[in-house]
Amino acid sequence: MDAEHQEQRHQDKAIEAGDMGKTLEITAPPGKGAQQQAEGATKKQQAEDPESNQVKRRHATSNLEAATHLFKGSVGAGLFAMGDCYKNGGLVGATLLLPVIAVMCVHCERMLIRGSMLAVERTPGATFYDYPETVEKCFEYGPRPLRRMSRAMKLIVEMFLCVTQFGFCAIYFVFITENLYQVLKQNGIEISMSMTMLITLLPAMIPSLMTNLKYISPVSLLANVALLFGLIATLTIAFTNGPMPPISERHLFTGGSQLSLFFGTALFSYEGIALILPLRNSMKEPEQFSKRFGVLNVTMFCITALFIFTGFVSYTRWGEEVQGSITLNLVVEDVFSQVVKIVAAMGVFFGYPIQFFVMMKILWPPLKRSNSCAQKYPITMQVCLRFIMVMMTFCVALVVPQLNLFISLIGALCSTCLAFVIPVLIDFVTRAQVPKGLGHWTYLKNIVILAVAVLGIVAGTYQSIVDIVKEFN
Template identity: 35%
Template structure:
């Protein structure tokens, strides 16, 4: 249920009369100048708000109260940062699975589809906020409210929709934490190996387990802000080194296929979705903007950022595959060589990913603890112990998955297909149908319903085939490994 929230600027979300009365009280409590122009200004403000309350006009953007609103430029950079991680480093292998021609075309198409689905999701959030007179909503809340307004079959699942969305978000966030753990272990393992120190990647992960647990004990992320800024600089330098090594390679067309094996297409699909979809940060970023109306639109912040991201992904994927061919690894950082700059690059990327680990785990820990565990432990005098135990367990869980299946490419593909097919494609399509259910009439309404059902079916097929293919490859890897023992 959506509860009314009181905000610092004196407005109360609810009906327009409450907003008007709150605003009047706030003004009366202030020392207002007796200057005639100022009096006229306040009178106009009160009259406008009263008229707005009477007609029921409510714009959620005018009621958002954020402590530190972000500018368009800052939001643009946050979107870039949220998408430039381990996913982009896996794009050359994705192009190996798809072939360079199909890789370029399919990445552009999937990127466009992801952009379209985000537009639907944000527009639905805005419409639902207007209906319920609340300033903003989270993804799970948007889904629940949409299904409440949808056809009867969706209304039945509305009470459970938040939990369903949370499960997929948790899979995605824990999957990202697992990918980060594998990335750190494999890169440090390669650096040690290149210096004749032979330690298995799993042991490296175990060495990093305690530091990962400790950094995830930081509850307030503002304390990690300086470290995060340093990590951003390190990441950019590392990307520069990777690009330098790639352009040093001769581009040859031998053993570079324009179209890969169709059996590997699901791996490509899952990898691209994992790389492109930053669905966990998109709605929070839009909610924190100073000018949220600038987020969408043809030349809006989101479209501009996604266009740059898709071009970068196509460039890295295409050039990385053409440069290294079938020898490309699960991360391009594995493949760039063993020279000193390459080793420095791997260490810097590992440190950057290490400091980013709590940022990726924070939403998962926050959801599990605050929404599910803390309410059940309200009467306990050991809440602090249980909270830290929860943080420890979730980091340890990611470590166990990483140690059991230390294959970063298969993890990326698995979690991309399993969670992001649902979060980035399927649910936005259903949410849009539900939100506008009463107005989807006639030929146009039928076309919109059919279009979104096609998107939903495409997402479900991608989820099932992508997940099954990734699991099949993981089992195959285990079988091959056991046969060599």
């Protein structure tokens, strides 16, 4: 296998694991239980091949590059929803709870890393496992009654990853449409929201039908630049548009249904756990990833600080009128505000094909294996599947036009399971194999995390569905 083919294979693996930003070059291919002998031979061959090792070292990422990838993969449409997040959590309540959620996320990500490392150690020839494979292997090597669940657990994780990516794509349609609709209406173009969304369908459809990643990934950098510009410009307008209202006019704390919506939005914004394993494996010094002042802790601290700053400023400025995307609060009559809305919408639009590619990397392989027609006409069938999935995301976005409710629903249901529930189950399974591995502190800590997660899933999902039904009525 030549170096170019290896690199492309590694890039595809990184995208499958959920990279929402730039493609990551994974330095070692994943192990599969049925291919352990072949991979062991490959590993031995690479160890004897200086040129292969040189290629791996050349494509390994530095600490700064890994931090940049993690930052870009964790900051997206959820960042623009921080104003709505603060509206549901309160100025003080959200400021206190966001760091708590961040700490829980980081701790669960560390449990996922630990489980992956143990699975790799116990699998001869394996060098890397992504999220679904880690879950499968941990259950496969776990207590005997749980081993039968290994395949099912992998499918569950893949399903949640796929649903999360599907939700991202649908949310992108809503985000683009709402900003574009305001600008068109201000400039005398009177068309409905549905028609505006239909206009965005064709531009989103064309790049999403491409099956080769190298034609899609270059837009990632442009998307991130546009999003960053949109955020900075929006916050600048918020600061310069007259004196800020007094904090006494805003809710400091909330409760009940609002807190459940806050939890869903916050988890949606922090959802980057699928990036953790590919990022760590792509580094020149993987041990630097999860050190006390390593890539994970420092980057999550910066992300949390940015979320708090954005949410606090947005809610203080616009109060109960803050929208699901803070760009929607900009005065549309102002020309600069119109430019900001368009640029932010473009940033999200350029990110749509990447998010869609992640979803297809999950859906296409099992369909190809189980369908003879897909094996005979792979390109044609994949393009058809892509067309159907784009139309499905479009239809869901058309049916549920409220961006903030959509974000809360996806965050409460899927993001919570991926970020909290699955890592805790991995921790229980791996520690159960070690004598006295499950101490009282471990039990208490994991049960508390599970309780918070289940409460968030039930309350957040219920409240989001109730509010969506109200919108229909």
